[in-house]
Amino acid sequence: MNPTITRRQALTRGGALAALPLLPGLARAQDRRFEPRLEGWRTFEVTTTVNVADAQGGTRVWLPVPGLDTGFQRTLDNGWSGNAGSARLVSDAARGVRMLYAEFPAAVAAPMLQLVSRVQTRNRVVDWSRPTPAKEDPAVLREALQPAELLPLDGIVRKTALEATRGARTDVDKARALYDWVVAHAHREPKVRGCGTGDIKTMLETENLGGKCADLNALFVGMCRSVGVPARDLYGLRLVPSAFGYRELSGNPANLKGAQHCRAEVYLRQHGWVAMDPADVLKVMRQETPEWIKDTRHPLVAPVAKGLFGNWEGNWLAYNTAHDVTLPGGSGKGTLPFLMYPQGENGSGRFDELAPDNFRYTISAREITA
Numbered sequence: 001m002n003p004t005i006t007r008r009q010a011l012t013r014g015g016a017l018a019a020l021p022l023l024p025g026l027a028r029a030q031d032r033r034f035e036p037r038l039e040g041w042r043t044f045e046v047t048t049t050v051n052v053a054d055a056q057g058g059t060r061v062w063l064p065v066p067g068l069d070t071g072f073q074r075t076l077d078n079g080w081s082g083n084a085g086s087a088r089l090v091s092d093a094a095r096g097v098r099m100l101y102a103e104f105p106a107a108v109a110a111p112m113l114q115l116v117s118r119v120q121t122r123n124r125v126v127d128w129s130r131p132t133p134a135k136e137d138p139a140v141l142r143e144a145l146q147p148a149e150l151l152p153l154d155g156i157v158r159k160t161a162l163e164a165t166r167g168a169r170t171d172v173d174k175a176r177a178l179y180d181w182v183v184a185h186a187h188r189e190p191k192v193r194g195c196g197t198g199d200i201k202t203m204l205e206t207e208n209l210g211g212k213c214a215d216l217n218a219l220f221v222g223m224c225r226s227v228g229v230p231a232r233d234l235y236g237l238r239l240v241p242s243a244f245g246y247r248e249l250s251g252n253p254a255n256l257k258g259a260q261h262c263r264a265e266v267y268l269r270q271h272g273w274v275a276m277d278p279a280d281v282l283k284v285m286r287q288e289t290p291e292w293i294k295d296t297r298h299p300l301v302a303p304v305a306k307g308l309f310g311n312w313e314g315n316w317l318a319y320n321t322a323h324d325v326t327l328p329g330g331s332g333k334g335t336l337p338f339l340m341y342p343q344g345e346n347g348s349g350r351f352d353e354l355a356p357d358n359f360r361y362t363i364s365a366r367e368i369t370a
Helices: 003-013 138-143 155-164 171-185 200-206 213-226 278-287 302-307
Strands: 042-051 059-064 073-082 086-091 098-104 112-121 231-238 260-268 272-276 316-320 343-346 361-368
Touching (some): 073 098, 098 112, 171 272, 171 278, 213 231, 213 260, 260 316
Antiparallel strands (some): 042 112, 042 361, 073 112, 086 098, 231 260
């Protein structure tokens, strides 16, 4: 076992909070809270602008659009402009993922596309004291129990999940055990590009459980599915600062480059779809302070570790919940693990979506309060 993981297990399970070094701002952290409450809707206008400098032949661009209408998000409208020959909303045929697809003729020397989306979001809160039998379309639940290309549900994934949930009787118990397992065994790795890829089989086989949100929450989702608990990733974008003062749980609305974030949710028979985000617990532990916090009882971490099991803050929007996404009209170079970043291609090939300074896209948001 990786020695870093072994140390993290020991600290998380048996911990010695008193032995931790005094971290900068620890006194302030004693009063830190993370308590999302069910409040009113917030309205945001999100603008994504793409400029393609290296126009070689015809250019194609795909932009994710907010595609969920739920108890925590409502899509109001999407509008676009630019110099494309054609642009329209399309969906991936297999997964139904909505996106804006634009085609630029070879004669367009500097392709430009701007998407403006208006959405409403709000906090998610579960009341564990009031279980109520939930109803969901059986087809939706079946989809939330299926494997994906990088999300197998057999072999080491199922074996690990069965070990982690030994003795768990209910779906809530299983979700709790797997959430705790991910927080105890995995870790945030800042050097991973973007949000990671979500290749959970490789993570488990190599015992390299470092990653970012698309890796860490995929690990949770895959293990949930492998033991019969419907679960799914939600791919989206942080919009504005956290109301609770956590820098790493915030977005800078003036510049949302790198603000993409994957969350997760599980379906529990007595509660319906419930918010989860073990990846953000690990992000706070690794990056909220200069020191890597390795104990979930730390006063800065404890409120987040407790709160993100069942709740989340509405300073974020979701694009979609799909794995293995096909780009309609694309060159057919395989599927994407997920669609959370702008995508593009032309005669020079597929653009690198993780290099927005080269691909040249910007994302910003503003909250509409009037």
